[in-house]
Amino acid sequence: MANAIAETNKSHYLASLKQLGADGLPAWAEAIRREGEARFRAAPMPHPKLEEWRQTNVSDIVNTAYTSLVTPTTHNITPDAADGHFLGDGSWTELVFVDGYYAPGLSRTRALPDGVRVAGLGEAIAAGDAVAKEHLGTVLGKRGAFPALNSAFLQDGIFIHVPANTVLKTPVHVLFLTTARPADTVSHIRNLVVLGESAEATVTMTYAALSDTTPYLNNVVDEVVLGPNGHLQWHKIVREGAEGKHLATTEIIQARDSRLESFTAALTGKVSRNQLCVRLVEEGASCSLTGLYINNDTRLIDNALDITHAAPHCSSRIAYKGVLDGRSKTVFTGKVNVARDAQQTDSDQLSNNLLLSDTATIDAKPQLEIYADDVKCTHGATVGAPPEEIIFYFRSRGIGEEAARAMLTFGFAEAVVAEIEETALRDSLTRHLEAVFRVGGHST
Amino acid sequence: MLEIRNLKASVDGNPILQGIDLSVQAGEVHAIMGPNGSGKSTLAQVLAGHQAYEVDGASRVSFLGDDLLELPAEERARAGLFLAFQYPVEIAGITNASFLQAALNETRKSRGLEELDSFDFREVLEEKMKLVEMKADFADRFVNYGFSGGEKKRNEILQLAVLEPRLAILDETDSGLDIDALRIVANGVNKLRSPNRSFIVVTHYQRLLDYIVPDYVHILYKGRIVKSGTKDLALELEEKGYDWIREETAAAL
Numbered sequence A: 001m002a003n004a005i006a007e008t009n010k011s012h013y014l015a016s017l018k019q020l021g022a023d024g025l026p027a028w029a030e031a032i033r034r035e036g037e038a039r040f041r042a043a044p045m046p047h048p049k050l051e052e053w054r055q056t057n058v059s060d061i062v063n064t065a066y067t068s069l070v071t072p073t074t075h076n077i078t079p080d081a082a083d084g085h086f087l088g089d090g091s092w093t094e095l096v097f098v099d100g101y102y103a104p105g106l107s108r109t110r111a112l113p114d115g116v117r118v119a120g121l122g123e124a125i126a127a128g129d130a131v132a133k134e135h136l137g138t139v140l141g142k143r144g145a146f147p148a149l150n151s152a153f154l155q156d157g158i159f160i161h162v163p164a165n166t167v168l169k170t171p172v173h174v175l176f177l178t179t180a181r182p183a184d185t186v187s188h189i190r191n192l193v194v195l196g197e198s199a200e201a202t203v204t205m206t207y208a209a210l211s212d213t214t215p216y217l218n219n220v221v222d223e224v225v226l227g228p229n230g231h232l233q234w235h236k237i238v239r240e241g242a243e244g245k246h247l248a249t250t251e252i253i254q255a256r257d258s259r260l261e262s263f264t265a266a267l268t269g270k271v272s273r274n275q276l277c278v279r280l281v282e283e284g285a286s287c288s289l290t291g292l293y294i295n296n297d298t299r300l301i302d303n304a305l306d307i308t309h310a311a312p313h314c315s316s317r318i319a320y321k322g323v324l325d326g327r328s329k330t331v332f333t334g335k336v337n338v339a340r341d342a343q344q345t346d347s348d349q350l351s352n353n354l355l356l357s358d359t360a361t362i363d364a365k366p367q368l369e370i371y372a373d374d375v376k377c378t379h380g381a382t383v384g385a386p387p388e389e390i391i392f393y394f395r396s397r398g399i400g401e402e403a404a405r406a407m408l409t410f411g412f413a414e415a416v417v418a419e420i421e422e423t424a425l426r427d428s429l430t431r432h433l434e435a436v437f438r439v440g441g442h443s444t
Numbered sequence B: 001m002l003e004i005r006n007l008k009a010s011v012d013g014n015p016i017l018q019g020i021d022l023s024v025q026a027g028e029v030h031a032i033m034g035p036n037g038s039g040k041s042t043l044a045q046v047l048a049g050h051q052a053y054e055v056d057g058a059s060r061v062s063f064l065g066d067d068l069l070e071l072p073a074e075e076r077a078r079a080g081l082f083l084a085f086q087y088p089v090e091i092a093g094i095t096n097a098s099f100l101q102a103a104l105n106e107t108r109k110s111r112g113l114e115e116l117d118s119f120d121f122r123e124v125l126e127e128k129m130k131l132v133e134m135k136a137d138f139a140d141r142f143v144n145y146g147f148s149g150g151e152k153k154r155n156e157i158l159q160l161a162v163l164e165p166r167l168a169i170l171d172e173t174d175s176g177l178d179i180d181a182l183r184i185v186a187n188g189v190n191k192l193r194s195p196n197r198s199f200i201v202v203t204h205y206q207r208l209l210d211y212i213v214p215d216y217v218h219i220l221y222k223g224r225i226v227k228s229g230t231k232d233l234a235l236e237l238e239e240k241g242y243d244w245i246r247e248e249t250a251a252a253l
């Protein structure tokens, strides 16, 4: 039965592709759509029988015939409303997308170093941007039905290019706002970030909603290319609406000696699936993937990490932490593949979970596939309540058990946030945690 | 201030405290010494209200007129009891300042006093930090997180200074401190001594008692106070070791 609905919906998506019409995309971009369509046809829809989706039940998504947005929605968002989500002090470039489409009128563009491009991907494609043309569609692997569907609906998203030897000193913030748009619509958001040799940048992607009652889906694909010796700080903050669902695949390819620091926060939203695939394809590349997830009610959060060590002397580190409450369902997968040639690989992973309710569930598993023999790979996962000895310490200072638990939960999450280098983002997340866990702010 | 009568406590059916009697008057400093495993920390934890210990129904402890054993741990603290832990825990993600502000405000609330906002609390905190010669940045570090052993002990005394209890129990606050750190901790304690504040100081080392001079010294052995005296008892103990106590106790049984 479920399969029949999935198949019907698949035909529905394929049929709705026609709505894109002949929108004048250059042939190379049109080819990405065609390939996406072909892959979508061939790929099974997510289903519990598929290993990747065994623990992650997205039947709600699969069984809904979402209407794909193919033109910008009409909205009356004022610049003030967008400003409320900005992070920077005014000096940052902060681009706003509304329901998946670049909204220049709401964005803050600031002078950038020579050669740096921060723009709507749709514009970049139309302008025949050579860098976009070179990389778009080349990073994403075969990641199943929804990423393929994203390619088939290729239209807009953010495009960032930092050329060789260029340092972007001020962070770039990209804000994807979802409006109270018609129910059961899906935005296919496609982002491309390219850093040249020895380029450096800090990029923060925020997904936020203006409505907590609108059911919608954001189907996101990020393609990221990190050139030799490049350095990227990549932050992704998921603050979707209470009825919003977020399915995302981020695929990152790292050249020789490049460094990636990724931080993913899944804070709100009915479903938040963040697949993060990193391929270390040349020697000396390193990635550090950290994450925080706050799960409660009947929400679903899935962090599916997939690191490929394809070259020797690379290192990868995974450290994800989450707070699990209510009847929420959480999945964490730390897949690490070490190819035969990837000697001297150094890889470790940790998943620490604070379990606040008996009815919340977590499936946390490392998945190591190691074909090289000279490697150092470690993993660990913990799931538990705050230790009684710590609760007693609070009580011995006059703080009752309930307040102690609230403070400890806050602290558990805050300890992750405290590691973020970027001050404005760190402060914004701390404020979010203070509000969620009702812990009083302090003066710093 | 504190009256302990026939205090017996056990863990998982194993008796640890076997009938303790102790009176502490306002302003007094009592030292408790005794070999490893004799029950010193257990006494401290039982007084602070740790749930792991089953207290015998016939035991009586009154603190400032309250039936202490009836109160949950947090109410004991709000009533003015403070325990400096032998092994303070680390709390990631919560700054010293926010932890202590919450603690102080709980106590103030319970006494019908207005809560301090962050700004006013900072002033209190900064003043108290000077008392234990703590660097200002410790206010914004996570509680005990990554602190050295000595820093943790000093942090316990900072908490004592902020919370201003009526009775402070220091469980081996001197252990593992080098002499400079010991002086700072002892100075802090001495500045906090007052006619209406009492101390119970658990220690293994006579050295501490040169700095914090006790009114009484008790020896806890196998869950009982087997000897009490003045500070000279500590000197005698240092000279003779515990064998002397063991023999005397064995002879008495």
Ligand SMILES: Nc1ncnc2c1ncn2[C@@H]1O[C@H](COP(=O)(O)OP(=O)(O)OP(=O)(O)O)[C@@H](O)[C@H]1O
Residues within 6 Å of the ligand: B011, B016, B034, B035, B036, B037, B038, B039, B040, B041, B042, B043, B052, B086
């Ligand atoms: N929570 C507990 N669970 C089990 N046994 C305990 C517990 N607390 C104390 N004990 C036992 O009770 C006895 C007394 O321990 P306690 O820690 O009170 O000794 P102490 O005098 O403080 O020793 P030290 O000088 O080493 O700190 C020991 O045998 C100890 O193992």
Ligand SMILES: [Mg+2]
Residues within 6 Å of the ligand: B040, B041, B042, B086, B171, B172
């Ligand atoms: Mg002890």
